[in-house]
Amino acid sequence: MRAFALVAAVAPLVRAFSDSHPLVAWSTESTWSLNVDSTGMQSADSVAAQLSSAPGLCDHDSIFVIHYPGLHVSDLQLLPTSSEFSSAITKAPSSALVPHLVAPSSHLAQLPSNISTLCNAPLGSSLAPRTPGKHIVHFRLKPIQSVSNGSARRAEVAETTARLARELAQHPSHLAVLVGTRAPAPNAKQGLFHRYQFLTPGVITVLLVVLGVLVPFLLFGVSTIATIKSPLTGESFKPVTAQKKNQ
Ligand SMILES: *[C@@H]1O[C@H](CO)[C@@H](O)[C@H](O)[C@H]1NC(C)=O
Ligand SMILES: *[C@@H]1O[C@H](CO)[C@@H](O)[C@H](O)[C@H]1NC(C)=O
Numbered sequence: 001m002r003a004f005a006l007v008a009a010v011a012p013l014v015r016a017f018s019d020s021h022p023l024v025a026w027s028t029e030s031t032w033s034l035n036v037d038s039t040g041m042q043s044a045d046s047v048a049a050q051l052s053s054a055p056g057l058c059d060h061d062s063i064f065v066i067h068y069p070g071l072h073v074s075d076l077q078l079l080p081t082s083s084e085f086s087s088a089i090t091k092a093p094s095s096a097l098v099p100h101l102v103a104p105s106s107h108l109a110q111l112p113s114n115i116s117t118l119c120n121a122p123l124g125s126s127l128a129p130r131t132p133g134k135h136i137v138h139f140r141l142k143p144i145q146s147v148s149n150g151s152a153r154r155a156e157v158a159e160t161t162a163r164l165a166r167e168l169a170q171h172p173s174h175l176a177v178l179v180g181t182r183a184p185a186p187n188a189k190q191g192l193f194h195r196y197q198f199l200t201p202g203v204i205t206v207l208l209v210v211l212g213v214l215v216p217f218l219l220f221g222v223s224t225i226a227t228i229k230s231p232l233t234g235e236s237f238k239p240v241t242a243q244k245k246n247q
Contacts, residue, residue: 019103021180022073023047026088026095028173031056034096041100044107051111051177058119061173064127064137065112066164070144071180073099075157085161088169105181112138127167143184 020041025034034054036047057063076097079086089095116123121134141160146152161178168176 019105019182020100021071021104021182022076023098023101023104023177023179024076024089024095025051025097025175025177026092027056027060027175028092029056029059029175030093031059032175033094036096036098038096038098041102042098044101044104047098047101048108048111048114052114052118057115057175058121058134059173060175061132061134062130062137062171062175063115063119063121063135064139064168064174064176065108065115066139066141066176066178067105067108067181068141068144068160068178069181070147070183071157071178073180075144075153075180078154079158079161083158083162084165085158088165101179103182104179108179108181111177112136127164129170147183147186 032054033056034050036042036050051057081087081090112123115121116136119134119136121136123136123138124130125138127137127139141164144153144156146156164178168174
C-alpha cells in the first residue's frame with residue numbers, strides 16, 4: 001500500500017518533468033535584462049511575470065514571442081556553437097536561458113497580448129519587417145517533425161532555428177523570446193516511447209529517485225519479513241541428525 005502511495009505521489013512529478021520546455025530570450029538592446037533563476041524547474045507564471053516587468057522591455061521596436069512545439073532543452077544544447085542561431089544569441093548584448101519551464105503551453109499563451117498592452121504596440125503574427133513603429137509578434141514555428149531519428153532531429157532544429165535567426169536579423173532593434181511548448185498529439189503510428197518521451201532528462205531523474213527510494217524501501221521490507229519468519233523456519237529445519245540424537 002505504501003509503495004503504491006509513493007508511485008501515486010511521483011506520477012504528477014513525472015508529468016511535470018515531461019512537460020518542461022526551455023525558454024531563451026535575447027535582445028539587441030543592452031538596456032534590457034531578464035533576471036531569472038535558471039536552475040531547476042521554473043514556473044511559467046513567474047517567468048512570464050519577470051518578462052513583463054523586465055527593465056527596457058518597451059525599448060525594442062519589435063518583440064517576438066516564438067513558440068516552438070516539441071522543443072526540449074537538449075535540442076538547444078545539441079546545436080553547434082557555430083550555428084547561426086547560437087551565434088545570434090552569443091552576439092546579443094543581453095540574453096537569458098531558462099532550461100526547464102513547467103507547462104509553458106498553457107501559462108505563456110497570454111504573454112504576447114500582455115506585452116502588447118504593456119508597450120501599447122499592435123500585435124501581429126508575421127516575422128517579416130514592417131513599416132516603422134513598435135510591434136509585437138506572436139509566431140508559431142512548425143512543430144518538430146523528426147521525433148524518432150536523433151540525427152534528423154538535430155538537422156531539423158538547426159535548420160529551423162537558423163532560418164529564424166536570419167529572419168530576426170532583419171529587425172535592427174528586437175527582443176526575441178523563443179519558448180518550447182508541448183509537442184502536438186502524436187498520431188497512431190508512433191510508438192509508446194515517442195508519445196511519453198520516456199528518456200527526457202527529467203524522467204531519468206525521477207527514475208533515479210524511484211530507484212534510490214523505492215528499491216531500498218522494498219529491500220528493507222523484505223529483510224524485515226525475513227527476520228520475523230526466521231525463528232519459525234529455524235524450528236522446522238533443524239538438522240535431521242540433531243532430531244535423531246534427541247529421540
Ligand atoms: C497577463 O495579464 C493578466 C492580467 O493582467 C495576468 O493575470 C496574467 O497572469 C498575465 N499572463 C502572462 C502570461 O503574462
Ligand atoms: C535518420 O536521418 C538521417 C538523416 O536525415 C538519415 O540519413 C538516416 O537514414 C535516418 N535513420 C533512420 C534510422 O531512419
